Amino acid sequence: MPYDALGNRPNRTRVLFVSSEIYPLAKSGGLADVSGALPRFIAAAGEIDIILMLPGYPTALELLENQVSLLRLQDLPGGDATLILGDLPGSDLRVLVVDNPDLFYRPGLYTDENGLDWPDNAIRFAALCHAACRVAIGDAVPHWRADVVHCNDWHTGLIPMLLAAHPCPRPKTVMTIHNLAFQGNFPGAFLDELALPAGQYSSENLEFYGNLSFLKSGILHADSLTTVSPSYAEEILGDEFGMGFEGVLRARQSDLVGILNGIDTDAWNPGQDCLIPARYGIDHMAGKARCKASLQADWGLAVDPDATLIIFLARLELQKMADCLIDILPELMSRPKLQLAVLGAGTPEIEAALADWPRRATGRVAVHIGYDEELAHQLIAAGDILLHGSRFEPCGLTPLYALRYGTIPIVNQVGGLRDTTIGATAETLDAGIANAVHFVERSSAAMLAAVDQAVALRADSGTWHRLQSAAMAADFSWHKPAAAYGKIYEGLVVPRQFAPV
Numbered sequence: 352m353p354y355d356a357l358g359n360r361p362n363r364t365r366v367l368f369v370s371s372e373i374y375p376l377a378k379s380g381g382l383a384d385v386s387g388a389l390p391r392f393i394a395a396a397g398e399i400d401i402i403l404m405l406p407g408y409p410t411a412l413e414l415l416e417n418q419v420s421l422l423r424l425q426d427l428p429g430g431d432a433t434l435i436l437g438d439l440p441g442s443d444l445r446v447l448v449v450d451n452p453d454l455f456y457r458p459g460l461y462t463d464e465n466g467l468d469w470p471d472n473a474i475r476f477a478a479l480c481h482a483a484c485r486v487a488i489g490d491a492v493p494h495w496r497a498d499v500v501h502c503n504d505w506h507t508g509l510i511p512m513l514l515a516a517h518p519c520p521r522p523k524t525v526m527t528i529h530n531l532a533f534q535g536n537f538p539g540a541f542l543d544e545l546a547l548p549a550g551q552y553s554s555e556n557l558e559f560y561g562n563l564s565f566l567k568s569g570i571l572h573a574d575s576l577t578t579v580s581p582s583y584a585e586e587i588l589g590d591e592f593g594m595g596f597e598g599v600l601r602a603r604q605s606d607l608v609g610i611l612n613g614i615d616t617d618a619w620n621p622g623q624d625c626l627i628p629a630r631y632g633i634d635h636m637a638g639k640a641r642c643k644a645s646l647q648a649d650w651g652l653a654v655d656p657d658a659t660l661i662i663f664l665a666r667l668e669l670q671k672m673a674d675c676l677i678d679i680l681p682e683l684m685s686r687p688k689l690q691l692a693v694l695g696a697g698t699p700e701i702e703a704a705l706a707d708w709p710r711r712a713t714g715r716v717a718v719h720i721g722y723d724e725e726l727a728h729q730l731i732a733a734g735d736i737l738l739h740g741s742r743f744e745p746c747g748l749t750p751l752y753a754l755r756y757g758t759i760p761i762v763n764q765v766g767g768l769r770d771t772t773i774g775a776t777a778e779t780l781d782a783g784i785a786n787a788v789h790f791v792e793r794s795s796a797a798m799l800a801a802v803d804q805a806v807a808l809r810a811d812s813g814t815w816h817r818l819q820s821a822a823m824a825a826d827f828s829w830h831k832p833a834a835a836y837g838k839i840y841e842g843l844v845v846p847r848q849f850a851p852v
């Protein structure tokens with residue numbers, strides 16, 4: 352079959368998938384995991400040609416393979432940029448990078464070394480949005496225009512509005528909300544610098560409680576809205592989890608669906624993971640014991656197979672109840688044979704409160720402040736229990752990785768975790784379907800009680816093995832979600848293809 356200049360096959364739906372982070376080019380959280388994996392499965396599942404797009408961060412430009420400079424994009428917010436095409440490492444997906452050194456050659460994706468947002472984030476991501484629109488309408492890349500632009504989170508929130516202002520036929524838009532807590536709200540004074548169509552700063556449009564909001568704009572103008580789990584899709588329509596957007600979302604409720612995220616079951620597979628010291632599966636768990644011993648030794652914990660190793664791997668933020676972890680740490684250390692290993696970065700106060708613990712509880716608490724993909728794999732393989740509190744949780748990928756590695760998650764019954772985990776009760780244990788320990792109230796006391804429940808369950812090796820079996824057997828591959836996104840794309844482009852001329 353003939354290919355055009357970008358390697359596209361004719362008659363396929365063409366999708367531009369725009370994200371502010373794509374693993375392995377740039378990652379700060381679950382958004383990167385999704386953006387690095389989902390498009391691969393979408394491309395494999397249907398008649399879809401998909402191209403990814405992200406900002407030209409230094410890591411992205413360092414890792415992108417087979418780079419070619421396509422053209423100069425002039426007069427974007429923040430100045431001209433070079434559009435670079437390359438390949439995503441480890442896949443045959445093509446990626447477009449918007450290279451503007453003034454905007455993107457910085458150490459943090461969104462924040463400086465003190466955790467403060469870059470003051471020009473509005474301009475940085477408006478540049479991404481405008482560049483994406485030019486590609487989508489066929490003004491940037493020869494012989495390529497998109498049928499659908501898939502936008503992800505606030506960083507891409509201006510794209511639906513910019514495309515809606517474009518004369519028909521125009522590319523359709525899907526907006527996926529990965530986390531409603533990140534909204535892209537900026538002072539109205541930025542308006543003049545974002546090159547937007549006139550008349551957009553009203554309460555029916557960009558304006559959100561006195562600011563301009565990228566996310567609100569995306570929600571209002573996208574042709575289709577998705578979020579990353581069915582339960583979160585329900586929760587965000589209400590006051591408790593809507594974060595101020597519940598009214599806007601309710602107005603678009605009929606266009607909103609929750610599609611549960613998957614995980615990359617090749618990258619996160621204890622049977623073939625090269626980042627961990629020994630491989631294992633449910634029928635041969637000796638490798639997990641070796642991973643635990645190795646981590647205990649490397650992280651300065653007492654090497655003791657009988658100790659219960661609790662791991663905490665998350666952004667050290669209030670969302671992840673990292674403050675409650677600090678609250679309960681003295682109590683945890685009063686329990687015999689309990690160890691805690693933490694890997695995370697985030698709020699400076701939480702980082703500081705954790706930093707002293709390895710000295711206070713030598714051999715029992717280890718803390719690594721920072722971000723490290725390899726250590727994350729090792730920690731998940733080594734742990735007996737993942738302690739993962741969430742005040743709200745759109746999907747929650749880390750507990751899914753833990754399940755696959757037989758590391759029993761302690762989680763709240765909230766958001767996506769309601770769709771992915773089954774808490775241990777007498778009935779679920781009897782039925783062999785329990786794969787987690789739940790707590791309901793989002794408090795330190797409830798978190799501590801859940802730890803006690805998990806430790807008690809571990810005391811019975813048969814019960815624990817059944818929990819691990821159910822956890823490791825769960826299927827969270829991307830096949831089903833990718834097919835669901837493919838259907839959404841199809842639903843958007845079919846009316847255009849069959850409309851009377």
Ligand code: ADP
Pocket residue numbers: 379380381382384530664665666694695696721722723724727746747748749750
């Ligand atoms: P969120 O996207 O809300 O941060 P998720 O659990 O959905 O939460 O995804 C977080 C992703 O980031 C997972 O892949 C997790 O392993 C990873 N992660 C979080 N903190 C770290 C860290 N300090 N080092 C390495 N990986 C991390």
